[in-house]
Amino acid sequence: MTAAEVAEAHSHLVAFCDEFETLYVQQCADRIHLTRQCIHVLGHLGPETYRLGPAHNHTEATMEHTIGNLGEEIRQPSNPYANLSECSLYRGQVNAFFAMYPQFAPPSQGDLPQGSLDLGGGICSSSKS
Structure with a gap:
């Protein structure tokens, strides 16, 4: 836009x-x-x-999407909150590691989102401007 x-x-x-x-x-x-x-x-x-x-x-949609993803990872329905805490902690630790050491981050999978344009350096933008 x-x-x-x-x-x-x-x-x-x-x-x-x-x-x-x-x-x-x-x-x-x-x-x-x-x-x-x-x-x-x-x-x-x-x-x-x-x-x-x-x-x-x-907006909150990003957080709701993340909560939904974490909810899918719950494997112990007898203690869902403890399991959710562990999943959240693990995900945070993994994200922090890749933020500190981007050379170890796995290559991105899949294509760019529809309508985006690869600008190089891991940056993409909307192709419409």
Whole structure:
């Protein structure tokens, strides 16, 4: 996505948030609960995209995916939390080792994600810009 596209999307999202608050909250403190986090966060997506990149890179979806992967590794259903802790600890230790010694990291498997472009040096980017 281009900077112009992010700016345009941001202006539309802010307009939506303003209209939502005008229609439903009407500047009444007792109606503020009508503005849920999912509505409020829309006004931050544009600036946060500049700062952190696309939301899918840093939202809870990444953590939920990791939790799902760890849940699949549980082998002792009689004591799942202890087993999950061990799996998490092991994964953290392996990731720390490869971060400190990248020359020992296994080669990446599979193709690049759809729409990405290999920039060399282990860096890939969206092919659309």
